[in-house]
Amino acid sequence: WGNGVYKSMDQGESWTSIGLEKTFHIARVIIHPNNSNIVYVAALGNLWDASKERGVYKTTNGGRSWKKILYIDDETGVVDLSIDINDPSTLYAATYQRMRKTWGFNGGGSGSGIYKTIDGGKSWKKILSVKHEKIHVGVTDLVMDPRDPNVLYAASYQRIRRPWGFSNAGPKSGIYKTTDGGKKWVKLSTGLPSGLLGKIGLAIYPNDPDILYAIIEDANSPEMTFNERWIEIQNCKPSSKHTVGNIVYRSDNAGITWYQASEGNVGGRPNYYGQIIVDPNNDKIVYVLSE
Secondary structure, eight states, X not given: OOOOOEEOSSTTSSOEEOSOGGGOOEEEEEEOSSOTTOEEEEEOOOSSSOOTTOEEEEESSTTSSOEEEEOOOTTEEEEEEEEOTTSTTOEEEEEEEOEEETTEEEOBOTTOEEEEESSTTSSOEEEEOEEETTXXXXXXXXXXXXXXXXXXXXXXXXOEEETTEEEOOBTTOEEEEESSTTSSOEEOOTTSOOSSEEEEEEEEOTTXXXXXXXXXXXXXXXXXXXXXXXXXXXXXXXXXXXXXXXXXXXXXXXXXXXXXXXXXXXXXXXXTOOEEEEOTTOTTOEEEEOO
């Protein structure tokens, strides 16, 4: 468990707790680009229980006090945040409704999606909802084009857990893009795998934001049909055949097309971290965070 937010005033030599201890899991901290006393925090909340501490928090006094500015429900946490550096009153929050119990796992719900505020968190509007049948799939990664804050990329994540096992994949995991601040979204597909996918991590190269990386948990098996593999996943059974694994993909044209950039499986179980980071000064240097 985590125990809140800490602050350093001496470049990390010493740290002081400044609150939000009961949020348990904090996914992202964003400092206002023009005012360091304004900070936004994305909180996932308690993994094992309903938690009113989930949501987005804001301080305007450097952490002396906090206000919860986005609360959806006691099962929906905020996994990621992005801020428009040209208009810092505009933020985007990626959310995932999930509830874990000893006998199973709820990995989706109506609270899942992307929410947007244009007034610093006073009001929010849901701008993306990915659904599989009646289930709203969680959104677990969000990156913004530094040249144009209206361009964002989001990764959805579908997974199932039963008392006897879990499967980290589904047909609605994917990468989505908007070029108008979330009014319309397009699912990216050219060069990317389809079918049964799990956790997806995204990274954008700041010196040339047309360059993107994605690490994709590909649960498909070349030896099985979609239906055969999907039945296994729904029953949370280990794959009876070899699966593709975690593959890194790259795009050089802002997500229009992608190509495979890695050979073989990269990393371990991506549901724990599943992040990818590109060196800010060299697009050929890439790091993958894994268990």
